[in-house]
Amino acid sequence: MREMNNTLTKFITRILVGLYFVYLSVKLFGYADKSSEGLLLTIIGIIFLVASVAFIAYSLKTYLVSRKSLK
Numbered sequence: 790m791r792e793m794n795n796t797l798t799k800f801i802t803r804i805l806v807g808l809y810f811v812y813l814s815v816k817l818f819g820y821a822d823k824s825s826e827g828l829l830l831t832i833i834g835i836i837f838l839v840a841s842v843a844f845i846a847y848s849l850k851t852y853l854v855s856r857k858s859l860k
Contacts, residue, residue: 796855803848810841 817834821827 796852796859800848800852803851804845807841807845807848810844811838814838814841 814834814837817830817837821830821834824830
């Protein structure tokens, strides 16, 4: 039971971090409109957004695999 709680805690923490990264990438898009470096910030924001979504997908996959192995 304790191992399942650890796995769930890791999953929730990773999802929260991933969502925070998504939030930061959206903020980069907002700053791109106001800055003279708009294109650069947009490109960085897109890369950051893709990496954030990949991290969330990886976290979900890892959680599902570890949950199956605990059963």
